[in-house]
Amino acid sequence: MSMIIKLLGLQELEIEITGLEKALTDARGKLGESPALQKAKADAAAAETSYRQLSDRQKELEWQSEDIDTKLKNVNEKLYSGRVSNPKELTSLQLEAGLLSEKAAGLDEKALDVMEKMEAADQEFSQAAAGLTQAESAWHVEQQGLKQEIDNMQQKIAILEEKRAKSADEISPEALQLYQRVKMQKGVAVARVAHGTCEGCRISLSTAQLQRARSGSLERCANCGRILYGE
Ligand SMILES: [Zn+2]
Incomplete structure (x- = not known):
């Protein structure tokens, strides 16, 4: 085998190795959490947070409501106990009872609104959780494939x-x-000769150069300096 053919063989091996090394780096870069998985995790976390915030709000409203109920009960007890006979005081108690009832109604409305929002948030959370499960299993399959690919x-x-x-x-x-x-x-050392041209720089070669290249001697392109391989 002539030296130029051996060099060409070496070059082809090196090009193949470089290509594989690049693919290997790319594959390694894809190891770890994928953007799709990260998004699914963030979505699930966000849905959980908004549900928890609504749940906290609901508890807060319940406490406020219990507080008002207690106050209203006390006012009503006083009002109907017969112990208060002063008309001014009675009027004031009636007024207070009215205000407390209004507040209680307002709180009930808010609680209803929060409950509706919680139902929607619960649904969103279920969807996000299902999405996360799906993303995780897809990711596991992808990672296993990648690891296999890397091994190969x-x-x-x-x-x-x-x-x-x-x-x-x-x-x-x-x-x-x-x-x-x-x-x-030059990056690539050996250039093939095609139609009397160096494929490395696309410049036409002289007849003498072509002959020397075809004879198998290590002839370099007069223009780019690459080693010519003439079939
Ligand atoms: Zn050349």
Whole structure:
């Protein structure tokens, strides 16, 4: 096998390894909580918070209502006990009873409103919780797939690295050095020749260059410096 074919083989292995390494990095970046799972968690937490706030409000209204009921009971007791005979005092008690009743009615209305909101919030919470369960199971499946994918890629890379090392062993130190140097400069060291043109820079090659490239010697493109591979 000519040196240029060996270099091309090495380059192909390296390109494959680089591609796999990039895919591996991408896959690793997807490990951990996905945006979909994060959103589902936030939605469930928000729904729970608004339900709890309404529940707190409901308790507060209940306490206020109990307080008013007690006050009203006391006023009514006084009013109908027969112990109060002063007309002014009676009128004042009646007025107070009226005000307390109004307050109680107002609180009842508020409590009803809160109860309705709680029903809606409860429904929202159930939906969010179901959404979270779904997102979590989808996420688990996705993560397992990713881990499998990562394992596979790591194995492939290890095999390719071994091949790469073997392939490099078969290349002369001078050729390998040239290859590494051009690769450092150009990213890709070996350029194929197609229709008399270097595929690395798309510049036409001279007949003499073409002949040398086709003969299998390590000919470099006069324009870009890549090592030419002419079939
Ligand atoms: Zn070129």
